Amino acid sequence: MYFRLASRFLFETDKRLLAKAAWTLGVKGLWSVHKHKRRLKRGEFFPPFLYLSVINSCNLRCQGCWVDVAAKQHRIELDAANETIRQAKAMGNSFFGILGGEPFMHKDLLKIFEQNRDVYFQVFTNGHFITDEVAAELKRFGNVTPLISVEGSEIISDERRGRAGVLNQTMEGLKTALKHNLLVGVCTSVCKSNIDDLVNDAWVNRLIEMGVMYCWYHIYRPVGPESNAQLALTSDQQRRVRQFVVDTRATKPIIVIDAYHDDAGNALCPAATGFTHHVGPWGDIEPCPVIQLATESIHDDRPLAETFNESAFLKDFRSLTAEHTRGCVIMERPDLLVELAEKHGARDTTARGAVIEELKNVTPRRSQFQPGDEIPERSFVYRWAKKYAFNDFGTYARHFDATKYRDPDKDAPDSERSKSELPVLQ
Ligand code: SF4
Numbered sequence: 001m002y003f004r005l006a007s008r009f010l011f012e013t014d015k016r017l018l019a020k021a022a023w024t025l026g027v028k029g030l031w032s033v034h035k036h037k038r039r040l041k042r043g044e045f046f047p048p049f050l051y052l053s054v055i056n057s058c059n060l061r062c063q064g065c066w067v068d069v070a071a072k073q074h075r076i077e078l079d080a081a082n083e084t085i086r087q088a089k090a091m092g093n094s095f096f097g098i099l100g101g102e103p104f105m106h107k108d109l110l111k112i113f114e115q116n117r118d119v120y121f122q123v124f125t126n127g128h129f130i131t132d133e134v135a136a137e138l139k140r141f142g143n144v145t146p147l148i149s150v151e152g153s154e155i156i157s158d159e160r161r162g163r164a165g166v167l168n169q170t171m172e173g174l175k176t177a178l179k180h181n182l183l184v185g186v187c188t189s190v191c192k193s194n195i196d197d198l199v200n201d202a203w204v205n206r207l208i209e210m211g212v213m214y215c216w217y218h219i220y221r222p223v224g225p226e227s228n229a230q231l232a233l234t235s236d237q238q239r240r241v242r243q244f245v246v247d248t249r250a251t252k253p254i255i256v257i258d259a260y261h262d263d264a265g266n267a268l269c270p271a272a273t274g275f276t277h278h279v280g281p282w283g284d285i286e287p288c289p290v291i292q293l294a295t296e297s298i299h300d301d302r303p304l305a306e307t308f309n310e311s312a313f314l315k316d317f318r319s320l321t322a323e324h325t326r327g328c329v330i331m332e333r334p335d336l337l338v339e340l341a342e343k344h345g346a347r348d349t350t351a352r353g354a355v356i357e358e359l360k361n362v363t364p365r366r367s368q369f370q371p372g373d374e375i376p377e378r379s380f381v382y383r384w385a386k387k388y389a390f391n392d393f394g395t396y397a398r399h400f401d402a403t404k405y406r407d408p409d410k411d412a413p414d415s416e417r418s419k420s421e422l423p424v425l426q
Pocket residue numbers: 221268269270271272287288289290291327328329330331
């Protein structure tokens with residue numbers, strides 16, 4: 001499998017793009033994690049990976065989206081984006097996740113990529129705006145990987161994404177990106193209506209045949225104004241996805257990303273560990289994209305290094321969350337976020353201005369934290385990479401207090417509770 005994966009990278013990709021990714025994402029990315037660890041030892045803080053939602057607008061209306069896509073357009077303008085990237089680079093960062101809305105609706109998105117060619121961007125997109133011209137530009141810059149979201153079969157995609165023909169257009173964008181030999185990933189927010197179609201070998205084999213180099217499975221999080229809780233996975237289904245990810249990593253020549261487990265399969269939250277934080281379209285600095293609360297902004301006068309290091313809100317978020325769960329706080333303990341917002345006077349960063357109400361309406365449910373059912377990595381490459389570069393950096397040893405953990409499954413109605421329909425594999 002490792003040989004097949006290596007030969008795919010060697011023979012199916014553009015060598016210049018591969019070298020660029022290996023240097024800016026691989027070598028410099030590892031260096032940024034190393035610097036992060038050294039900062040933590042000195043009692044300082046700056047997240048090594050930043051996510052920037054550069055625009056709120058989108059051409060789709062997906063079920064469960066938490067972004068105000070239909071509100072008046074707001075963007076992180078070119079100068080502000082460049083300045084944020086410049087300041088993060090000064091801290092050693094070399095990788096940025098770009099989200100929206102739909103990022104390609106930002107009029108200066110390509111300029112952001114072009115003017116920051118010494119760092120690497122992963123752009124989360126529905127693929128609809130990846131034309132030949134756009135793909136050719138991305139290839140010329142060499143520092144962008146499109147991560148194209150596919151949310152199910154044609155019928156499910158159209159239903160989940162609020163319009164007819166969505167999947168076709170997405171697949172067109174994917175093919176165009178591949179035709180230009182870009183390093184392309186496909187991501188899915190796994191929910192009840194797409195788990196059977198997309199969490200299986202046939203789908204991954206198809207991606208490999210098409211030339212996709214990596215895939216990313218998120219778990220659908222029922223948050224936001226129309227949370228669609230009926231789509232959320234049960235605990236058994238979440239363990240099934242985790243097992244599939246671990247098995248695929250060990251057997252298929254494609255990279256599989258998930259951001260919620262360490263090498264031993266212990267759950268973690270990348271925002272609670274401080275691995276990443278997020279900047280919204282209005283410039284607000286938030287714990288992560290779905291937690292739309294902030295006390296600071298990139299537009300504040302003080303430097304970003306100072307803001308991240310001194311933010312009492314973000315610091316409290318990390319410790320309070322880690323104290324109560326290794327999972328996703330917005331799914332398991334939305335009440336803690338309400339408490340935190342009140343304590344710090346955090347502002348609602350949405351246009352709809354109803355975040356606190358929405359949090360109060362979330363029914364707690366289990367997330368990636370499945371105590372006692374940890375599924376360790378089978379692949380030695382992922383084990384090594386996670387040991388060094390993706391783990392909790394001591395967060396839970398410092399903060400987690402098992403007596404404060406509340407198991408949402410214990411309080412859930414029978415219909416929601418985890419049922420042992422699947423064996424837990426080792
Ligand atoms: S709070 Fe939940 S959605 Fe946000 S980074 Fe943590 S696990 Fe992910």
